[in-house]
Amino acid sequence: MKSISKYLVFSLLIAAFGCKENGNKEERLIPEDTTAQPQTYAEISVKTGGQWEGREYVGGTFENVQELTLPPEHTDHSYYIRYEGPGWENSQVGYRLYLDWRNAIDVFGKKTDTLVLPQVGQDGFDSYHEEAAWGMDILKAGKSLGIGSYGRFMNDSVAHFRNVGNTRAQISNSEASSEVRIEYSDWATGTDTVDLTTMLTIFPEGRFTKATLDLSEPLEGLTTGIVKFENIELFQKQTEGGEWGYIATYGNQTLVNDQDKLGMALFYKTGEVKEVKEGPHDHLVIFNETAEPVTYYFLAAWEQEPGGITTKEAFMNEIDEHLNKLQESGKLEE
Numbered sequence: 578m579k580s581i582s583k584y585l586v587f588s589l590l591i592a593a594f595g596c597k598e599n600g601n602k603e604e605r606l607i608p609e610d611t612t613a614q615p616q617t618y619a620e621i622s623v624k625t626g627g628q629w630e631g632r633e634y635v636g637g638t639f640e641n642v643q644e645l646t647l648p649p650e651h652t653d654h655s656y657y658i659r660y661e662g663p664g665w666e667n668s669q670v671g672y673r674l675y676l677d678w679r680n681a682i683d684v685f686g687k688k689t690d691t692l693v694l695p696q697v698g699q700d701g702f703d704s705y706h707e708e709a710a711w712g713m714d715i716l717k718a719g720k721s722l723g724i725g726s727y728g729r730f731m732n733d734s735v736a737h738f739r740n741v742g743n744t745r746a747q748i749s750n751s752e753a754s755s756e757v758r759i760e761y762s763d764w765a766t767g768t769d770t771v772d773l774t775t776m777l778t779i780f781p782e783g784r785f786t787k788a789t790l791d792l793s794e795p796l797e798g799l800t801t802g803i804v805k806f807e808n809i810e811l812f813q814k815q816t817e818g819g820e821w822g823y824i825a826t827y828g829n830q831t832l833v834n835d836q837d838k839l840g841m842a843l844f845y846k847t848g849e850v851k852e853v854k855e856g857p858h859d860h861l862v863i864f865n866e867t868a869e870p871v872t873y874y875f876l877a878a879w880e881q882e883p884g885g886i887t888t889k890e891a892f893m894n895e896i897d898e899h900l901n902k903l904q905e906s907g908k909l910e911e
Contacts, residue, residue: 616781617667618692619748619755621645621676622659633657639699644747645676653677660698660705660714663746663757665777668692670784670877671712674726674757674777676746680738681723682777684839686715686831686879706832715831715839715879721804721858724841725875727775727790729766730798730863735856740765754780754910771796780910785844785876785899787910790864797866801873802859803841806830811860812893815847816904822847824860825896827889831879840878840892844903846871874899874909 620641627637629650634657651657653675662676664685671685671694685705687693693711698704705714721735722728728735738744742763749756757777763770772793779786790799802824805811809830815822825842829835843862849871851863864871878895880887886895899909 615692615750615752615755617665617750617755617779618694619663619665619750619757619779620694621663621746621748621757622698624657641695642748644745647676647744647746651677653679663748663759664694664697665755665757665779665786666692666694667755667779667781667783669882670879671697672724672777672779672786672877673714674759675718675723676744676759678737678739679718680726680728681718681721682726682875683714683718683723684716684841684877684879685712686833686839686877687712687882690883708833712879712881713833715833715837716804716877717832718804719858722800722802724803724877725786725788725801725843725873727773727788727799727801729796730800730856730861731767733857735800735802735859735861736766738764754778769796778910782911783876783909784878785874785909787872787874787908789870789872791870792868795866795868798863799866799871800856800861800863801843801845801875802856802861803843803875804858805855805860813853814897814900816900818904819847820907821845821900821903822850822853823896823900824853824862825893826860827892833881838880838887840886840889840896842876842896842899844874844896844899844909846873849873874903 622639622641624634624637625640632652639659662674664673668690674682728737741761745760747758759775761773774791776789809826809828812825823842823844827840831837831839845862851865878886886892
C-alpha cells in the first residue's frame with residue numbers, strides 16, 4: 578500500500594472541518610475560498626495498527642492509501658475498509674463500490690456542493706446510513722449490482738465476484754477527473770477464468786460516472802445494470818441513429834423515506850450490447866461476447882441535492898439531453 582500524497586492536505590481539511598448542524602441551521606466550516614480545492618475526488622481508506630481476527634479487522638485507525646491489494650481475510654463487513662470500498666464524487670453526487678464479493682455500486686446522496694468523502698464513515702462503521710448534514714447513503718443495493726456495477730449473467734442470475742485470485746484497486750486524482758481502477762485477476766465464473774480491469778471516472782460537471790471494462794479474453798454474459806424495485810417503471814430509449822441507448826428508473830426508491838425520489842440511468846453503445854433484459858434483482862444490459870473494452874455511463878439524481886431534479890419530467894429531459902450529446906459526440910465529459 579502506498580500513502581496518498583496528492584490531495585492529502587485537502588482530505589485532512591475536510592475531515593477536520595467538515596460541516597455540522599447548529600440547531601436548525603447548517604454551519605459550513607470549510608473555508609469559503611474554494612479556488613484551490615479540487616472539483617472531483619476519489620479515495621480508498623483502510624485500517625492500520627490493528628489486527629485480523631478471522632474475517633474481521635479489530636482495532637486500528639483509518640488511513641488513506643493510493644493503492645490496495647485485498648488481503649485474503651477480507652470479505653463483506655470485515656471493518657477493514659472505510660465505507661467498505663473506494664469512493665468517488667464531485668459537487669453533485671458520490672458513489673462507492675463494495676470491494677468484496679458483492680461488488681455493487683452504491684449512491685451517496687449529497688445535501689452540500691462541497692466534497693465530503695473524507696469525513697464519511699469516520700464516526701462509526703455504518704454511520705452514513707443515517708441522515709447527516711452532508712447527506713447519506715441512499716440506495717439499497719441488496720443482492721443487485723446497485724447502479725452501474727458489473728458481473729456475469731449466467732444460469733438466469735448474475736455471478737458477482739465470489740471467486741477471484743487477486744483484487745487490486747488504485748486511486749488517481751487530477752484537475753480534470755478522479756478515477757478508481759480495479760484489477761481482478763483470475764475471476765472465475767462457471768468453467769471460465771479471466772482477468773478484468775475496470776476504470777470508473779468522475780468529472781467536475783455532471784452526475785455521471787464513465788465506466789470502462791476490459792477483459793483479458795472474450796466472455797459471454799458480461800453485464801451491468803440498475804437495481805430494480807417493485808412498482809418502479811423502467812424507461813428505455815435509443816437515439817434516432819441507434820448508436821446509443823439508455824435504461825432508466827425514477828421514483829420512490831431510496832432508503833430515506835417513502836416520498837423521497839431518485840432517478841437512475843445507464844447509457845450504453847447499442848453496438849456493444851447483446852440484449853437488455855430483467856434479472857432477478859436488476860434491469861440488465863448484457864454485452865456482446867468480446868475481449869475489446871466496453872464503455873458506458875451511469876448516473877444518479879437525488880431530489881435533495883442542491884439544485885436537484887425533483888420531477889420525473891425534469892429527470893427524463895436531463896437524460897434525453899445526455900443521450901443526444903452521446904449521439905453527437907460519443908461522450909458526456911467535456
